[in-house]
Amino acid sequence: MDPDLERLIRLQQIDTFTETARRRVADHPNLIAALDTRLESARAGLATAKEAAERGQAARRSIEKDLAAVQSRLAKYKDQLMEVKTNKEYQAMQKEIEVAQKEVGRLEDRLLEQMLANDDLAAAVKAADARLKDDQKAVEEERARLEKETASLEEELRRKAAARVEVASQLPADLLASYETIARNRRGQALAEARAGLCTACHVRLRPQVFNEVLANNTIHQCDSCQRILYFAGDTPSDAGAGASR
Ligand SMILES: [Zn+2]
CATH class of the missing domain: 1.10.287.1700 (Helix Hairpins)
Incomplete structure (x- = not known):
């Protein structure tokens, strides 16, 4: 990653x-x-x-x-x-x-x-x-x-x-600044998990090429619709976004 x-x-x-x-x-x-x-x-x-x-x-x-x-x-x-x-x-x-x-x-x-x-x-x-x-x-x-x-x-x-x-x-300063801005606009939720071709935060379908790249977790992509930074958590649902304790 x-x-x-x-x-x-x-x-x-x-x-x-x-x-x-x-x-x-x-x-x-x-x-x-x-x-x-x-x-x-x-x-x-x-x-x-x-x-x-x-x-x-x-x-x-x-x-x-x-x-x-x-x-x-x-x-x-x-x-x-x-x-x-x-x-x-x-x-x-x-x-x-x-x-x-x-x-x-x-x-x-x-x-x-x-x-x-x-x-x-x-x-x-x-x-x-x-x-x-x-x-x-x-x-x-x-x-x-x-x-x-x-x-x-x-x-x-x-x-x-x-x-x-x-x-x-x-973190690079510009990336941190993006994170802070998105978090401010999205009730603290700057990241969104991508799953089954969708952004799980706003439920908009991602372009196939974007989704494939997100699956690899090697580039920073933002959802076109909600602007959240996308990541792939594997086949099991991740709790990174909500209520994680670590
Ligand atoms: Zn989204």
Whole structure:
């Protein structure tokens, strides 16, 4: 292969990696922010569940208080029943006792319902607490992973920057300038693989003679249509153009 073409392929690999890695590093603050949001949501969930459980406990205490009041009233009526003088008074007192007993039954039903509801509310607090703990653990792990990834990408970017200086210094200035211009105009993609008679970047058919020369990888050809520098990567698809890591 033509040594300059080889250098151009290498340059493209470095630039493609660099672009992807920079984007990834730049995206990390957003990913961290998303983790914080996840934790905030879990914390808010727990707070809401606790508030609901506290309201449930307050409701229970209020019913118990009402029940105690009615029960004490009922006890008083029963005492008074012994002391009434007339039949009319007796019947009136019986009526009061009946009303109070119904009220006791009603409050006991409500108390039971509230206790069952409070069991559910307590279970919801427990679940929200477990979710928060899970999220805290997961977020901590993810944060550590992102920090590690950032450090390793930054280290790799430094190495790639040094490698790029070296490769660029070995290229003829006009060829490097062409590469830079094409890359600028083609979203960083200055090279294109030729395969099956086509430029794989813009899918335009190459002139047969051009394609044959590209197959040999001995001359620098640009695609007539997209201007990218063409190369042949062999029979297997190459990853020189996209996402190569070396
Ligand atoms: Zn093309």
